[in-house]
Amino acid sequence: MTAEPLGTAVIEVRRSRFYAHLYRIEDPGDIGQVLAGHREAYRKAAHHCAAWRCGSVEEFRSDAEVGRPGRVLLDLLRKHALGNHALVVSRIFGGVLLGPGNVGRAFRDAGEAAIREAGVTR
Secondary structure, three states: OOOOOOEEEEEEEOOEEEEEEEEEOOOHHHHHHHHHHHHHHOOOOOEEEEEEEEOOEEEEEOOOOOOOHHHHHHHHHHHOOOOOEEEEEEEEOOOOOOHHHHHHHHHHHHHHHHHHHHOOOO
16 A cells, blocks of 8 residues: 555535545555544544445445445546545535535545546546
């Protein structure tokens, strides 16, 4: 696993900030280290949502966030044919409830921006 993200992005939606990072992973077990790093780096974040694809394994975690953002991130990895990658987005709540639809869009936009910044878009 590479400790440094391939691409990063930050977006703000109604005062909530979304920090997205794309990583290359070699084993599905690497996701624990990636998430631990996000929890350390973004201690104020309410949610750390993630999706990863490694070999035949595809999984996601929405970390109790509304709108199933983990599924949205997994769909992005599939869309861009990114195998052996993890996409993690940490949200720092800004005090305004977004609702499931807007939360899903915000996570998708942040994830897309990180993938674009990494230069691995399809």
